[in-house]
Amino acid sequence: MTIRLYNTLTRRKDVLTPIDPARVTMYVCGPTVYSRAHIGNARPAVVFDVLRRLLRHEYGAAHVLYARNITDIDDRIIAESAATGVPIGEITRRTEDWYLADMGALGVEPPDIAPHATTSIPAMLAMMETLIAKGHAYAAQGHVLFDVPSFAGYGALSRRPLDEMIAGARVEVAPYKKSPADFVLWKPSSDDQPGWDSPWGYGRPGWHIECSAMIAESLGTTIDIHGGGQDLQFPHHENELAQSTCAHDGAALAQIWMHNGFLNMGSAEKMSKSLGNIQTIPELQAQGWPGEVLRLALLSAHYRQPLEWTQDLLQQTRKTLDSWCEVTTAFASCQEFSAVDYRQADVGVVEALTNDLNTPAAIARMHALANDVREADQRRHPEAEQIATSFRAAGLLLGLDLKPRPVAIVDSQERARVDAAIAARNAARAAKNWAESDRIRAELTAAGIVLEDGAGGTTWRRA
């Protein structure tokens, strides 16, 4: 099936044509590990996790190579260490562990490759030497700078004319820059700052060079998809593109550039650490929102659109997820996780995703499938089971495990206790002793168990 993705470089939906369909490559800018990620940081992780699942569906799991970096050297990390007294290594290790745990809670699988900036210094130094040799970078006062005017294509990604950028610059231009637009590839470190020896002295890399070096090292010269948040479009991705293109004699860095939108917190204000209006994933979980609810909520809007992040959205999402899990309950083939494969996913859901990852359309299709299953099941139509399977498989494509309910009844004593209570209540109901039957229901409700009297008897589930 043809996958079309919106390409920031061309400002239209382009057909994805992998350079090598047996090795589809995707790189997404990962976190700078200086403080715990918030739910807004999770949007790209979840979005590109879905894209990865779609790519695996189309090209085969063994033919997709996904890299997401860890930026573990950065001035914010140095500042965080200085402010808290916690050693840099501890901050970065701890924050990365949190990141992986938090994303895991949202059903995000770890990438195939997770390059770290600090272990890619040789590759960065090599790329800088190449850029200098080719006349696209120069050394000055312990710095190495990229010579922006030397690259005619600069500004193509963010559509910023170079002269206007210089004219509108609000930052004071460092004296060692040949052009105000030039950016730092390498900068000197003081003795108390982390650094590495280099031909230009003891120092550390600038922000942009790491991604260029790590992409070349781990995936290749030209990759199929490059992703990240909208805010990275400029200057980060523009600079990455410039460095890599110049280092590789004009070869494109990526075929398709994708950028996700932000989460808004009420009043259309974006969630950000500097505004202080963030919610971390453990905080949200502590409020009672399971990871899958958070994940589906993040997918409820198209990835390029802003998403209003509200309690109402989470409540609505939880309800949706509950009803979807209810749908698979009656079908034996859906009970066993191993029996369901995402390759059996409903074609309507797949089609929605191949259209620039239209998750809202995919979710709408899921609702339709759920209705189909309920209807077919009600009529005892043999097709019901098959639809239920394609429904659950499509859920896997979205990264949702739509397990049948009730779930997590590991305690057989508890099960026996609930069964006994239901029997007692049904006896009371048969005797029209409503006071007693309501008392029993209230007791179970207090224990977090919801009873449902259906045509086939009383069933229960966790609230």
Next chain:
RNA sequence: GGCCCGAUGGCGGAGUGGUGACGUAACGGACUGCAAAUCCGUGAACCCGGGUUCGAUUCCCGGUCGGGCCUCCA
């Protein structure tokens, strides 16, 4: 100031040159001892002004409002 993006029902959120998804909320009904779930049904929107067109929410221009980036940021 420059560049870019957006504006759809109470809310969230797709999509389309012509019978206006989907979800949730509201209302009516069926079912139910009550409830939940489910089912049936009813209302409910395309920012403003021009233009193109037989016809625009959809295309074009202008405006208003909102957001992002230009400095760290998913």
